[in-house]
Amino acid sequence: MTAATLTGKDLAAAIRAETAARAAEGPRPRLAVVVATADEASLWYVRSIAKAATGAGIACDLVDLGPEAAPAHVGETLERLSGDPSVHGVLLQTPLPAGASAQELAGAIDPAKDVDGANPLSLGRLAAGLPAFAPATAAAVMALLDHHGVELAGRRAVVVGRSTVVGKPLAHLLLDRDATVTVCHSRTRDLASVTSQADVLVAAAGRAGLIGAAHVAPGAVVIDVGTNPTPDGGLTGDVDAGAVRDVAGGLSPVPGGVGPVTTALLLRHTLEAARRA
Ligand SMILES: NC(=O)c1ccc[n+]([C@@H]2O[C@H](COP(=O)([O-])OP(=O)(O)OC[C@H]3O[C@@H](n4cnc5c(N)ncnc54)[C@H](OP(=O)(O)O)[C@@H]3O)[C@@H](O)[C@H]2O)c1
Known part of the structure; x- marks a missing residue:
């Protein structure tokens, strides 16, 4: 037997096209990505998200706090973005500086903006069968x-x-x-x-x-x-x-x-x- 190749490229293209068409109806969605690392693979991934977002008509702000950011500063930034009505999605990129817990910090992301299901509340709602963004x-x-x-x-x-x-x-x-x-x-x-x-x-x-x-x-x-x-x-x-x-x-x-x-x-x-x- 030779396995069928279950590619994701065509599906991804269809999702991006549908998202772009709906985004074009306005108002323009905005995603904020919080980064606090010098990890090259992680930064590459974040740049690829930003490029894909722009291509789909979604504004993407890279909020780079630097690899030395204090955990409290990361948390405050997530809270500020959660409270900003011009931002619709908030993403916390890992890895984080030493001593920072992604799970603890993601609790500061408003579940309504938690587009990568990182807040433990989102996982809890998912487990309970309630509407939530899944990772x-x-x-x-x-x-x-x-x-x-x-x-x-x-x-x-x-x-x-x-x-x-x-x-x-x-x-x-x-x-x-x-x-x-x-x-x-x-x-x-x-x-x-x-x-x-x-x-x-x-x-x-x-x-x-x-x-x-x-x-x-x-x-x-x-x-x-x-x-x-x-x-x-x-x-x-x-x-x-x-x-x-x-x-x-x-x-x-x-x-x-x-x-x-x-x-x-x-x-x-x-x-x-x-x-x-
Ligand atoms: N394609 C994507 O979009 C995407 C996105 C996210 C992650 N990933 C990739 O997915 C993989 C998993 O990511 P993650 O963040 O979930 O990793 P993670 O936090 O390191 O978790 C890995 C899990 O695998 C288990 N595990 C490790 N070695 C094992 C073994 N020999 N046998 C059985 N189980 C083993 C670990 O068990 P314990 O709990 O016992 O330690 C742990 O539960 C990584 O390669 C990551 O890069 C891909």
Whole structure:
């Protein structure tokens, strides 16, 4: 078997185009991205968000506090932006300066503007089945599954990773769609025995090549969230694509799978926040 490639590029382009068309009806949505790092990969990502936002008719302010910013200053900035009626979406980029907790600080983001679902209140609402912005990456996995017509109700979904930005919110979103959900982590014993039960397997561990052929049931759908830097400056996923492609029914590529959909959904969330304001 050769797995179908579950690309995210066409879906991302469609979301961006739809968002741009709605944004053009005005008033113009505005996203503020708070940055307090010198991490080059993170700054590259932020610039790519800004470029995509501009392309979709969304204003994007980069609020760069510098890598030495005091946690209190980051928190005050998030509060100020949350209270600014001209700003519709607020994003806190990680990593943060030493001693700053992203989860603690994200509590300062107004949930109505929390377009990347970072405030713990947003995760709580999601867990309770109440309307909230889901973290864009978790939402992107769901959008990618829907786009490729993957059935979820009654099926076994296994998520590898339990972070508050990806694994946990994704588990709630899958549960909400009536999948039978298992969440694995670094203390899971015999990972392959669990993941090979999955109809839908999502790898979000940040470990290059963690998921091999033995981890995947024949015909399963595999979504690779991992983005691990390679020595040549590229990106590779958590899935050993060369091996898994021969077993899985579908596999999302890295790059070109979850990543572009994540950025597109951040823009859609910002538009939705603006229209509700
Ligand atoms: N494409 C995108 O848009 C996008 C967005 C966000 C993140 N990502 C990528 O997604 C990956 C995960 O991100 P994250 O922020 O969730 O990472 P994270 O906070 O480091 O969490 C990683 C999770 O994976 C688990 N894990 C680590 N090694 C494992 C192993 N050997 N076996 C089983 N589980 C293991 C950890 O378990 P413990 O809890 O036990 O430590 C943890 O729950 C990263 O590669 C990140 O770059 C991609």
